[in-house]
Amino acid sequence: MRRKRIYEGKAKVLFEGPEPGTLVQYFKDDATAFNNQKQGVITGKGVLNNRISEYFMVRLSEVGIPTHFMRRLNMREQLVREVEIIPLEVVVRNIAAGSFAQRFKMEEGAPLPRSIVEYYLKSDDLGDPLVTEEHITAFGWASTQDLDDMLQLSLRVNDFLSGLLMGVGLRLVDFKLEFGRLWENEEMRIILADEISPDSCRLWDTKTNEKLDKDRFRRDLGQVAEAYQEVARRLGVLPEAGPIDIKGPRVMQ
Numbered sequence: 577m578r579r580k581r582i583y584e585g586k587a588k589v590l591f592e593g594p595e596p597g598t599l600v601q602y603f604k605d606d607a608t609a610f611n612n613q614k615q616g617v618i619t620g621k622g623v624l625n626n627r628i629s630e631y632f633m634v635r636l637s638e639v640g641i642p643t644h645f646m647r648r649l650n651m652r653e654q655l656v657r658e659v660e661i662i663p664l665e666v667v668v669r670n671i672a673a674g675s676f677a678q679r680f681k682m683e684e685g686a687p688l689p690r691s692i693v694e695y696y697l698k699s700d701d702l703g704d705p706l707v708t709e710e711h712i713t714a715f716g717w718a719s720t721q722d723l724d725d726m727l728q729l730s731l732r733v734n735d736f737l738s739g740l741l742m743g744v745g746l747r748l749v750d751f752k753l754e755f756g757r758l759w760e761n762e763e764m765r766i767i768l769a770d771e772i773s774p775d776s777c778r779l780w781d782t783k784t785n786e787k788l789d790k791d792r793f794r795r796d797l798g799q800v801a802e803a804y805q806e807v808a809r810r811l812g813v814l815p816e817a818g819p820i821d822i823k824g825p826r827v828m829q
């Protein structure tokens with residue numbers, strides 16, 4: 577079946593879904609970092625992120641967090657609700673790492689006094705700058721009510737996922753969420769969208785501090801696909817034949 581391509585991002589493609597109000601989210605093996613300056617392919621990543629993100633979204637919906645996820649369709653695709661994406665990346669940090677450690681000249685791994693939530697504007701042209709609530713409301717990217725909803729949901733996601741991951745020997749260092757607006761009748765509500773995967777989280781082994789996330793790609797640490805597989809294995813969602821052997825359906829033109 578040929579489906580209309582709605583949007584193509586760096587790691588995913590969105591196609592028109594089978595029913596109005598739905599989309600098909602296709603996970604690619606492509607990886608980029610530093611706003612597209614570094615590009616590569618992580619073989620099998622799309623298959624693994626499809627499973628890992630499904631797992632997190634289903635667990636989150638079980639504890640009452642609304643998400644766009646409906647069901648997984650195949651190795652690389654999932655059916656999701658169509659939402660109006662809020663053009664912000666909400667980052668929650670538990671431990672200093674990445675751009676935060678650089679900005680404040682902190683050592684990576686330093687614990688933070690409390691979980692810190694940051695907002696970045698989704699803009700490739702501007703390189704996803706850090707923005708404040710003042711910027712967000714003044715430019716109308718989100719309202720104060722939207723921001724409050726996103727903050728509360730992000731902190732609930734952090735608490736729940738931190739515990740879940742601790743149970744499989746992983747420390748949730750930081751992660752990025754995206755939210756969308758969903759209209760039902762006259763009512764608008766904000767739900768979790770996009771994906772939650774080792775592309776969008778920092779995950780460190782609790783015993784060894786080994787990095788099991790996209791930093792292996794960003795920093796050329798090697799064993800990138802293996803790290804994603806290890807996360808899937810620990811969560812109990814590693815496809816049986818092994819993702820390397822299984823070719824996903826080709827992205828339709």
Ligand code: TMP
Pocket residue numbers: 667673674675676704750751752775776777778
């Ligand atoms: P940062 O330390 O580079 O700002 O990243 C914080 C978290 O957000 C980290 O878990 C990786 C994730 N992230 C994305 O998902 N997309 C991005 O474009 C960036 C820069 C970070």
